[in-house]
Amino acid sequence: MTVFRSWGARATPQRVADYLAHFERQVLPMLRRQPGFAGYVMLRRGLTRGQVAIEVQTRWRSLDDIRAFAGPDIERAVVGPEADALLIDYDRTVSHWTVEAEGR
Numbered sequence: 001m002t003v004f005r006s007w008g009a010r011a012t013p014q015r016v017a018d019y020l021a022h023f024e025r026q027v028l029p030m031l032r033r034q035p036g037f038a039g040y041v042m043l044r045r046g047l048t049r050g051q052v053a054i055e056v057q058t059r060w061r062s063l064d065d066i067r068a069f070a071g072p073d074i075e076r077a078v079v080g081p082e083a084d085a086l087l088i089d090y091d092r093t094v095s096h097w098t099v100e101a102e103g104r
Helices: 013-032 063-070 081-086
Strands: 003-011 037-046 052-060 095-098
Touching: 003 013, 003 063, 013 037, 013 052, 013 081, 052 063
Parallel strands: none
Antiparallel strands: 003 052, 003 095, 037 052
């Protein structure tokens, strides 16, 4: 089984660059130490009023691996204080998607 954990946030264009640096410096090394972590995709989309949407999708081997990372409430977003300070707003919950089919 493969599961995507999907989470979204909004930031200013400058803060998106700061968040990406934070993600690469702090979040990604921590995720790579988690059993079952299998990769990520970070998406960006411009919004009105000088805001940018960020969508982060992490890939995991199982819901049990996600539970080991996120704790018993796997729907709760895991956002540290440094990321919180960089974002205008973010989803307090995440969604999980099981991969049914994949191709090229």
